[in-house]
Amino acid sequence: MTSTATPVPEAPTDAAGDRLREPAHRVSPRAVRYWVVNSLIGNVVVWAILFAVYWFLPDRWWADALGWLFVVIMAVNVVEVLVEPTIRYRRTRWEVAGDKVFVQTGWLSRDQRIAPLSRVQTVDTHRGAVMRLYGLANITVTTASAAGPITIPCLDSDLADRVTADLARITGQTHGDAT
Numbered sequence: 001m002t003s004t005a006t007p008v009p010e011a012p013t014d015a016a017g018d019r020l021r022e023p024a025h026r027v028s029p030r031a032v033r034y035w036v037v038n039s040l041i042g043n044v045v046v047w048a049i050l051f052a053v054y055w056f057l058p059d060r061w062w063a064d065a066l067g068w069l070f071v072v073i074m075a076v077n078v079v080e081v082l083v084e085p086t087i088r089y090r091r092t093r094w095e096v097a098g099d100k101v102f103v104q105t106g107w108l109s110r111d112q113r114i115a116p117l118s119r120v121q122t123v124d125t126h127r128g129a130v131m132r133l134y135g136l137a138n139i140t141v142t143t144a145s146a147a148g149p150i151t152i153p154c155l156d157s158d159l160a161d162r163v164t165a166d167l168a169r170i171t172g173q174t175h176g177d178a179t
Contacts, residue, residue: 023095023102031154034134035085043077094152119143120171
C-alpha cells in the first residue's frame, strides 16, 4: 500500500545545517510606528478607565491600592510602548521559499512556524484602519494545522499583495490534499 501523505518540507537550517535559521525577510520598518500607535490606543483606553474609577471612588483604603495599581500598569504600558515594538521588529521575520512558508514572531518569547505549501487552504490579506494609515497589511496563511493559521505581520501593502498573489498561484499549482 502506498502512502499519499505530503512530505514534511526540509527545515531551513544554518550553514552548518544543525539549527533552524531565521527567515530571510524583515517586516516593514513602518511596523514599529504602527505597533507603538496600536499599543497607545489600547493603553489610553485602559488608563482612562482606571483614572475614572480612581477619581470617582469614595475615599477608602482601596482607593490608594487602586492608585498604586494604576501607577504599576502605566509603568508596564510605557515599557510596552517604548521597548516592545523595537524588539518585535528585530525578531519578526518571514520567508516564502521553495515549498514552505516560514515565519518567526515574538518579542519576549520566539515562535517559529513552518508550513508546507501543499497544506495551505486559504491565503488572506488583512488591513485594519490603523494599518491602512501606515500602508501595511497582514497575510494569514491557513493550513490544516491544529496550531492554527500562520500570520505574516506588517508587510508593505504592495508587497503583501504580491506575496498573496504568489502564494495563491503557487498553492494552486501545488499537488496535495491541503488537509
